[in-house]
Amino acid sequence: MNIREVAKKARVSTATVSRVINGSAPVSEDTAARVRQVIQQLNFYPNTHARTLGSGRSRMYGLIISDITNPFFPELVKSFEDIAVEHGQEVIVANTDYQPKRMETCVRRMLERKVDGVAIMTSEMEMGLVEMLSLRGIPMVFLDTGVVGPRCSNIEIDYSGGIDQAIEHLAALGHRRISFITGPMELKSVRTRYEAFRKSMERKGIPFSQELVRHGNHRIDGGQAAMGQLLQLAERPTAVVASNDLTAIGAMGTIHEAGLDVPKDISIIGYDDLEISNFTQPPLTTIRVSRSELATRAFTALFAASHKGESQGIAYKIKVNLIIRQTTGIARTSKKQPKG
Amino acid sequence: MNIREVAKKARVSTATVSRVINGSAPVSEDTAARVRQVIQQLNFYPNTHARTLGSGRSRMYGLIISDITNPFFPELVKSFEDIAVEHGQEVIVANTDYQPKRMETCVRRMLERKVDGVAIMTSEMEMGLVEMLSLRGIPMVFLDTGVVGPRCSNIEIDYSGGIDQAIEHLAALGHRRISFITGPMELKSVRTRYEAFRKSMERKGIPFSQELVRHGNHRIDGGQAAMGQLLQLAERPTAVVASNDLTAIGAMGTIHEAGLDVPKDISIIGYDDLEISNFTQPPLTTIRVSRSELATRAFTALFAASHKGESQGIAYKIKVNLIIRQTTGIARTSKKQPKG
């Protein structure tokens, strides 16, 4: 079943069938109707590979993420796919598994499949790879790299703004001893958050001490471990800001196990606002990063470059906002430590 | 950059280059080395679309799931992808969003992309579509449909076995008043679990009453709502079995909000064993369905059919097992109801 059969049955040339399918050139209403009917009747659908080969455009975008298993990503993937399908594009996704090295495999897969553009939504990057794509004129969009150039857009998440809101909120509740649990420090976005935390504390005139900082891995177990260490402190924090929600969830678990209460003994703030964060016990106060906005921006940038001939990249900035739920409360006056 | 350029530079024919790339026919070590070097040097990688068009095989499998946002699926997707890549295949995934109608779009996308096989890991099905695939000789593998035929395999999850283990466990703890919260009853797998629950109760000689059954939607909010209703009961259950983990998590939330304790007042058992279920407060007792086993089986079935010419489908059965954590405990003697 191919375009030739359709053409024969509709008594037209393959070119005309192609024109009807793509609306790429005017076809008289009579012929068009006839062709459409045959297509329907034969249940014909064009072979995308042949299409790509012939036209040079695959109608596909690549989406590179760190790990589909990290709850931050599925929502992003879904939003991106939805909007893509709406615009007649397909999406192929690839995972880097947090390894910058695997990024190469991902990019290569994108190139082999001749994507019309690629959204790189991971923090771990290899700048050399940008070149591979850029060289071939493939539109790109990044997260937090800051690079914007021809066919290369960037989306910047206002991490600092979020941290500011968090510190502000905690300060208003009387917290002065605030911990921070980071993610893997290799990631730029993690360092950004950490730096933002320091500066924000400084700005608020809250004493910042290295002893209140612990490193996690952006997974639940990392949060648990880090919180474990913080609870060992002679004077433990009254509030903890975590680099992401999973870390915060892990921290909460450890606090509970230690027989302490959130938020009575310790307040917690996460980052991301995963869907489950609304259903933890108690529901997590967190800084929301809208995945759908992220997806929309990424798609828009790509679409502008690949379909509207927009050659200059765009620099977006995404605002985040603090969602106050029930893991933050008035600072416990530290005069009495149940566990000292 | 194409195979012709490589051929020219290596002073061989395109056929030879193709042979070197695919190892499809013997090539002398000298020429092969030369070709490989040129490929390296030019950083050449073949165009998959042209490859597919020429050979008729796309080296891609389709994976149809309900919703990537449902935490059950990402792990499945990942396992499936990993094993596929290991075998030189790629994966394209499509979501049905739980709508049987959208299944058609998914299947069509698979056909357009000429996949070498498709794994349909959703419960919502449209048997007519099987025909579309079957007609074109595309290998398939299903979840819980029971259909096995030429190039059509099936994986059956032993839902009943899991429910049996759950009821057994609860009975041993002295529970006699056990609730069940279902998922959307349109799904076969949901009905199977429900039926299994009834039968298992009967077998154990525990009185089963319709009033103890509530319907959820396999999402957290459904579990919350259903649990809310159960708490209204004059005599409320001492244990609840949920059709999946999300439902169980929702139910737990409602119980907490009502000022009751899990498992002291009410025991809870989920189904699936999501990653987060290990980190709820308290960690959820649940019936584990191994996603990686599911993925492996699905892939194996497809691979056997598409690469080993195995024409007869395979019927797999996957065992599940109860993971006892901390949401189940000794049944509270119902003499006193705090909220009556």
Added chain:
DNA sequence: GTTTTATCTGGTACCGTTTACTATTCCGCT
């Protein structure tokens, strides 16, 4: 020494579209 066989290589017809480039028809206009 000739035939057979195996190994290696080149030539080229596909695969199923798209897209120049042409060819035809039908207008309105001078």
Added chain:
DNA sequence: AGCGGAATAGTAAACGGTACCAGATAAAAC
């Protein structure tokens, strides 16, 4: 009537590989 130009439709050359067929060479068998 003759002409220019839309509007339609057809022809055929790409696109970048694969795979079949055939030729050439070398090794093996007789």
